[in-house]
Amino acid sequence: MAYLSYVNVFAEDIVALSSFYQQVFDFPEIESIRSPIFRGLDAGKSNIGFNARDAYTLLGLAEFNDVKGVRFLLNFDLETKEAVDRLVPLAVKAGATLIKAPYETYYHWYQAVMLDPEGNVFRINHVLP
Incomplete structure (x- = not known):
């Protein structure tokens, strides 16, 4: 595999x-x-x-x-919603741009969408039960 x-x-x-x-x-x-x-x-x-x-x-x-443009989408999964809420402001403080604050998706993820300091897209996620 x-x-x-x-x-x-x-x-x-x-x-x-x-x-x-x-x-x-x-x-x-x-x-x-x-x-x-x-x-x-x-x-x-x-x-x-x-x-x-x-x-x-x-x-x-x-x-x-x-x-130019979006060159990838990184996804970082965390164990809890609270962990997502804790890391989002840390990422912003470190230089990220918040595009979409943490929210529950239709596919049952709790996620925030952000840009890193070079404008690349990444998400911080928790997969809901």
């Missing part, structure tokens, strides 16, 4: 953006894979990688280097 090992994000500032996710979610850095163009965080069941723009060329994606 396949499993998700990494979600990689192309970032303008890999140090600042990875530090944002470390600060908000307390994910430790995987220092053994650090490089001038990459930072990795241990997010529990999978990892988050932050690639500098130099990685576009390295990966044969140079023609996409200037593409």
Whole structure:
């Protein structure tokens, strides 16, 4: 069976953006894979990688280097609604923009929709029983 090992994000500032996710979610850095163009965080069941723009060329994606817009949607699941309510203001204080305050969805999640400091979309969720 396949499993998700990494979600990689192309970032303008890999140090600042990875530090944002470390600060908000307390994910430790995987220092053994650090490089001038990459930072990795241990997010529990999978990892988050932050690639500098130099990685576009390295990966044969140079023609996409200037593409703007939403490049991914990260979802962070928490154990309780209260945990969602606690982390949302911490994320804002760390530099996130709140797009949608915590609410119950039609698919029975309690979630907040936010933008990280580089404008990438992420959600903080609790799956309701």
